Amino acid sequence: MNASMTRYSLWAVVLSICLMLSFIAISYPVPTISIAAVFMFGTILLASLKITKGELYERSIRILLAITIIQQSVVISGVNISFSDVYLIAAFIGLIILNPKIAKLPKAYLTFSMSYIAYCLMSFAWSSNPSESIVPFVQYVEFMFIGVIVFYNMRTSEHITKAIKWYVYSSALLGIIAVLMAFKQGYSGPLYILGFHKNALGAVVGNAIPMIIGLRLMKGKSKLLLVCLALCTLTLFLSQSRGAMIGSVVGVCCLFILVGKSRKVISFIISGAVALYLFVTFFAPSYIEKLTRFDSSSSAYSRVIIYNDVIRKIKEHVWLGGGLGTYQIWIPQINFRQDDPNNVFLLNLVEIGVIGLVLFVLLCLYIFNAALRNKKLFKYNKEYLILSAICFSGFISQLSHIQVDVSWLRGTGLFTFGCVGMMLALRRIPRNSESTKDASV
Structure with a gap:
């Protein structure tokens, strides 16, 4: 009883600190990096509650997935390094030290992902500026290989x-x-907080929405999860990130389909439309007008210029591309520079050509097929079926988002393939035989 009271008291203290930080963040010009540092300290404090040596690695991975919401980075010797970069390497080293029997990735995933990574490395040979290829290559290795290994080695559902x-x-x-x-500011347009661009903010909360709905399907009608759903939905609307909204809707629809509740797709779309109507009516009457704005200074219009530019550059190097990390565009009318065409498939096509695009598509098709295989494998196991669907919904939500926005940010990239690692891990984690026989969705 005393141990239980102590634990709840510690949770209450941590919650109070989180709320205090929220008010500090909106009241004072606190640097984002300071907030990120405090967040890391808070998550480490939470992880230390009732910790045992056997759970050290698992607690570290929980922190790692949570830290992917922090997409900001610091520049060290000219290189941008994010918290998730540092923590991922620490987790990988911890995996090697604490778990000598590292589970090997499925051969098919290893084949597709390493083929894509190897071809990206080959593109250095014909890149107009090989030094620009180093950073995206390292990121791909982090997301698609190291990150997947780390999350694949989780031991239990x-x-x-x-x-x-x-x-x-x-x-x-x-x-x-x-x-x-x-x-506090008086909402009048897209929301930018703590150094988060509106699309980065939208991605974090938008990807969380299908996960929350999945957890509610698995764990029952949790009031806390309902509050989280309301907060994330409201924040998604406030961000005005069209890509994040599309991704979230696709993620939820795929979630329902994979758990065998396809009829809920219609009710979800209706509920979302009602929520948007209420938000527009009571909070932001001009919201729809701003969301659909398409004048020369809007982000939507800039995409037309970007797409025309990237198509022209694709035609110059159709098969091999211009080299990893070499795409750049400058739009002087709006003083805008970017190294991404706001579409992950166009990014592959312009930088590593048709061959690289085919390899990336094959990797995605393997992940889609793995989700469908899990649906069949876990047909009579409710917990595993829903968990697999949740992980895939996180992946497909972000993949859908980056069809109209910047492709690979550090946090969201690791989140995307971390979900893949957890989805694949469910196949090797022992399942309760009674649950497998009797549970259904």
């Missing part, structure tokens, strides 16, 4: 569930800050 919850709660905390800041 309970640990995967807790990792997803940590991501959801962290997203909701960011949502609290966003909502408070919107009311």
Whole structure:
């Protein structure tokens, strides 16, 4: 009883600190990096509650998934390094030290991912500026190989569930800050907080929405999860990120289809439309007009210029591309520079050509097929079926988002393939035989 009271007291203290930080963040010009540092300290403090040596690695992975919401980075010797970069390497080293029997990735995933990574490395040979290729190459190795290995080595379905919850709660905390800041400033347009671009903010909370709905399907009608859902939905609307909205809708629809509840897709779309109507009616009467703005200074219009530019450059190097990391565009009318065509498939095509695009598509098709195979494999196991669907919904939500926005940010890239690692891990994690026979969705 005393141990239980102590644990709840510690949770109450941590929650109070989180709320205090939320108010500090909206009241004072605190650097984003300071907030990120405090967030890391808070998650480490949470991880230390009742920790045992055997759970050290699993707790670290929960922190890692939660930290992917922090997409900002610091420049060290001219190189941008994010918190998730540092923590991923630490987790990988911890995996090697604490778990000598590292689970090997499925051969098919290893074949597709390493083929894509190897071809990206080959593109250095014909790149107009090989030094520009180093950073994206390292990122791809982090996301698609190291990150997947780290999350694939989670030992139980309970640990995967807790990792997803940590991501959801962290997203909701960011949502609290966003909502408070919107009311403090007087909401009048896209929301930018703590150094988050509106699309980065939208990605964090948008990817959390299908995960929250999946957890509610698995764990029942949790009031806390309902609050998280409301916060993330409101923050998504406030961000005005069209790509994040599309991704979230696709993620939820895929979630329902994979758990055998296709009829809920219609009710979800209706509920979303009602929520948007209420938001527009009571909070932002001019919201739809701003969301659909298409004048020469809007982000939507800039995409037309970017797409025309990238198509022209693709024609110059159709088969091999111009080299990894070499795409750049400058739009002087709006003083805008970017190294991404706002579409992950166009990015592959312009930088590593048709061959690289085919390899990336094959990797995605393998992941889609793995999700469908899990649906069949876990047909009579409710917990594993829903967990697999949650992980895939996180992946497909972000993949859908980056068809109209910048492709690989450090945090979201690791989140995307971390979800793949957890989805694949469910196949090797032992399942309760009674649950497998009797559970159904």
